[in-house]
Amino acid sequence: MKKLPFDLEKALAGESVVTRDGQGVEHIVWLNKLQSDFNVLAVIEGRLYQFLVSGSARSEGQEHYLDLFMKQNTITVNGFEVPAPMNEPADFGAYYYYPAFDKDCLVFVETWADTGTDKRTLSMGVAHTTKGAAIAHAKAMLGINPEEDVW
Numbered sequence: 001m002k003k004l005p006f007d008l009e010k011a012l013a014g015e016s017v018v019t020r021d022g023q024g025v026e027h028i029v030w031l032n033k034l035q036s037d038f039n040v041l042a043v044i045e046g047r048l049y050q051f052l053v054s055g056s057a058r059s060e061g062q063e064h065y066l067d068l069f070m071k072q073n074t075i076t077v078n079g080f081e082v083p084a085p086m087n088e089p090a091d092f093g094a095y096y097y098y099p100a101f102d103k104d105c106l107v108f109v110e111t112w113a114d115t116g117t118d119k120r121t122l123s124m125g126v127a128h129t130t131k132g133a134a135i136a137h138a139k140a141m142l143g144i145n146p147e148e149d150v151w
Contacts, residue, residue, distance in 0.1 A: 012030060051066075077137060080140035089119075
């Protein structure tokens, strides 16, 4: 599943955070007056860790399994976790994507024009803002693990 860049403001507001390796973060605190570059504290599986404001567990540029990311909103389809679909209309003229089931591809692309088809796709909960999300949704609907490179 795609990881979204860490956003301290959103994390402090209560949005879900995960580590690079997918562990859930239970609590985040920012000690802005602490005399350290590692002034973000996070509780992960009951243990306290320190991070840079960027969410890095180590110096910038060095990846670590505990680096912080924003958790993408998801839904479960046939037991697979996939990105959550759109829940409101797109801007007029914006592209959106939805699952397709033909021999060549798993996704259709449309331009939002506020038509009956657009509204129906949105109300069915299958309209996505990215091609990858729609493909993951299609795979899950077919019982295929979205993480596998199959098709």
